[in-house]
Amino acid sequence: MSDALDPGAGAAAEWTSFGVSELVSAAAGSQRVLDAGCGSGRLTVMLARAGAKVTGIDTSNERLGQARRRAVGAGVGLRLVEADLNVSLPFADASFDAVTSRLALMAAEDPVATLCELRRVLGPEGRLATVIWASLKENPWFAEPREAIAAVLGDSRASFARAFGRLGGPDEAAAVHRAAGLRAVEACVLRERVAAADAAQHWQRLARENGHFRRVAADLSDEEDAAVVDEIATRLVGYQEKGCLLLPRAIVLVSAHR
Ligand SMILES: C[S@@+](CC[C@H](N)C(=O)[O-])C[C@H]1O[C@@H](n2cnc3c(N)ncnc32)[C@H](O)[C@@H]1O
Secondary structure, X not given: OOOOOOOOHHHXXXXXXXXXXXXXXXXXXXXXXXXXXXXXXXXXXXXXXXXXXXXXXXXXXXXHHHHHHHHHHHOOOOEXXXXXXXXXXXXXXXXXXXXXXXXXXXXXXXXXXXXXXXHHOEEEEEEEEEXXXXXXXXXXXXXXXXXXXXXXXXXXXXXXXXXXXXXXXXXXXXXXXXXXXXXXXXXXXEEEEEEEOOHHHHHHHHHHHOHHHHHHHHOOOHHHHHHXXXXXXXXXXXXXXXOEEEEEEEEEEEEEEX
């Protein structure tokens, strides 16, 4: 459990790093690491700080810019490349000793094809480790606020992050990796609970830390915002403990070899 003991602002940093240390450990000792779907570089920078020569790829130039600034702030170098996980990657066979991917594989059009391509760029005995969100049922911290938006504002406003929970549990995730020809595939579920003083604080943190919720929150009138918070509070009432909300989250961690 990362930040369950501190529902205050100090918990926000932990809130966004679920699975990072496990992926850094999985790639430990690898010289050349590819971080696939690197986003703003949260994991990518940690891999570089651990001593690897890291390449991050993403389709979003905006995210790559954020990663570049994060690397400068951390005093590490990154190679950042605009590339799409749905097509051939712009790297030769066996270019990397390890591949990591955090919270991006579930968005791939064909996850097996994407994993085949990630396997291709791995050297012999190269390691691959991925993290995806587990099912929505195991992630009420995300699922209930999205349902609240649907209930208050209509389904169309809640039609974001549809890939969340796709690939589901460890068996399904492991099968996708095996289908791509990866060996020694192991999958497990990691769980934690995030804390919030109340529904309003959880909503504020979602709107600050998560682009999907931020875009919805930005367009709301005060009345709509209050109605969403009320709906979230109703839905999360069963998660009250020790005077605050403790909200379960779960990811699936898969590790494998080429
Ligand atoms: C939830 S974010 C995770 C970012 C980062 N891995 C992290 O741990 O903070 C998912 C990222 O995957 C990227 N992404 C989605 N589809 C992609 C694709 N087809 N090819 C490359 N990147 C993709 C998005 O642009 C986004 O930056």
